[in-house]
Amino acid sequence: MRTGALVTAVGVLLAALAAEVLAASDVRGVRLWRAPDNTRLVFDLSGPVQHSVFTLAAPDRIVIDVTGAKLATSLDQLSLANTPITGVRSAQRSAEELRVVIDLSAPVSPKSFTLAPNQQYGHRLVVDLFDQGSAPPAAQTPSVAASAPPVPVTPTQPPPKLTPVPNGKRDIVVAIDAGHGGEDPGALSPVKGQYEKNVTLAIARELQRQINAEKGFRGELVRTGDYFIPLRKRTEIARKKGADLFVSIHADAAPRSSAFGASVYALSERGATSETARWLADAENQSDLIGGAGNVSLDDKDKMLAGVLLDLSMTASLSSSLNVGQKVLSNMGNITPLHKRRVEQAGFMVLKSPDIPSILVETGFISNPNEAKKLHTASHQQALARSITTGVKQFFHENPPPGTYVAWLRDEGKIAAGPREHVVASGESLALIAQRYQISLAALRSANKLNGDVIKVGQTLQIPATSLAAQ
Numbered sequence: 001m002r003t004g005a006l007v008t009a010v011g012v013l014l015a016a017l018a019a020e021v022l023a024a025s026d027v028r029g030v031r032l033w034r035a036p037d038n039t040r041l042v043f044d045l046s047g048p049v050q051h052s053v054f055t056l057a058a059p060d061r062i063v064i065d066v067t068g069a070k071l072a073t074s075l076d077q078l079s080l081a082n083t084p085i086t087g088v089r090s091a092q093r094s095a096e097e098l099r100v101v102i103d104l105s106a107p108v109s110p111k112s113f114t115l116a117p118n119q120q121y122g123h124r125l126v127v128d129l130f131d132q133g134s135a136p137p138a139a140q141t142p143s144v145a146a147s148a149p150p151v152p153v154t155p156t157q158p159p160p161k162l163t164p165v166p167n168g169k170r171d172i173v174v175a176i177d178a179g180h181g182g183e184d185p186g187a188l189s190p191v192k193g194q195y196e197k198n199v200t201l202a203i204a205r206e207l208q209r210q211i212n213a214e215k216g217f218r219g220e221l222v223r224t225g226d227y228f229i230p231l232r233k234r235t236e237i238a239r240k241k242g243a244d245l246f247v248s249i250h251a252d253a254a255p256r257s258s259a260f261g262a263s264v265y266a267l268s269e270r271g272a273t274s275e276t277a278r279w280l281a282d283a284e285n286q287s288d289l290i291g292g293a294g295n296v297s298l299d300d301k302d303k304m305l306a307g308v309l310l311d312l313s314m315t316a317s318l319s320s321s322l323n324v325g326q327k328v329l330s331n332m333g334n335i336t337p338l339h340k341r342r343v344e345q346a347g348f349m350v351l352k353s354p355d356i357p358s359i360l361v362e363t364g365f366i367s368n369p370n371e372a373k374k375l376h377t378a379s380h381q382q383a384l385a386r387s388i389t390t391g392v393k394q395f396f397h398e399n400p401p402p403g404t405y406v407a408w409l410r411d412e413g414k415i416a417a418g419p420r421e422h423v424v425a426s427g428e429s430l431a432l433i434a435q436r437y438q439i440s441l442a443a444l445r446s447a448n449k450l451n452g453d454v455i456k457v458g459q460t461l462q463i464p465a466t467s468l469a470a471q
């Protein structure tokens, strides 16, 4: 009797110890996202794990060994359509080792990393399977960023110079970036089952359709489906597509559900221009922390700004960003209430292309039940896209890049080379602006009814037509 009780007690103790030692984490769920060139698997875990990944050929397989884990979910519901994955199997090799085998129809290059919990998700193991022929980008993959120490921030590489064909008539390329995607849903909508990522993609697609309908313009989507793209990769995609302008589409969220209205952002020279802007910049930049680009965080904001924003080309592109932003905002004001009447400036990572004018459009507050309802309707999405298209067109009619069809139109006198507008960026003086537009300081002063040379950042100046001003 006594002995039996002791044996039982020891047995219980051993079992408890074993559980303690193994500290097994549960794999609570598996999510899958297909991007144009890779497939991402995200294992949601109850705690940290160790793992290794290796490939096997003939037939092609990926084996993921997860130490200290057991499967507490089914792998059957994953939607494998359009992926090279034909099946996902698992085996508990021992109490502490879970093996997941991914059967493939084609070889892939795997990259894997773990992510620590954030506000939205717990511990995660991420396995990216890059399609063959689309080697994982070496320096900027989420995996590298997430597992390696912070990489010093270097200005983005100069764009491949698209040599302007003399008298060429190329299209003006507008890169349209639908915010968020994949496991980063963006802001939550009070409309059931809806997320910011869906609204942004719908508006982006409509915007692309409308821009493509304009002769001399071409819209290029940065994100074409429901998958995650790190922020830096977004600007990189835009650059590869030869973008003349980068437009990132978002929907706002605020703790107060009554907040409403659209806003347009350009990059700030130094931090945010208002507390709201600062709050928003943080929330939008969190995207990479959610999606796994790890160290691409707010920490590099000042370094980045100090290094790159002082560059004159940045000042020029920032001035263009403010200009196109103001035009888009004015047009949006005709169809939807505005949150702020001026272009706001904040340190959004996605706007940090030193050479491509970039704006971020918050189409409205998805956290406001009324605006959320509107944001989900096709007619409102069309109206929003129309106002953005109009603003973009106005900007490029005034500032056509050389070698484009629109520049040719202007040179042929087919679009009025009327007065232009310039939105003052930080560090610009009236003299500098006069020089840039090759007009006299006096003409610039008189066109704007200025007595002295004092101008304010964000101020809109009328630039008189050259023929009247310079001579």
Ligand SMILES: [Zn+2]
Binding pocket: 179, 180, 186, 187, 196, 250, 251, 284
């Ligand atoms: Zn957003």
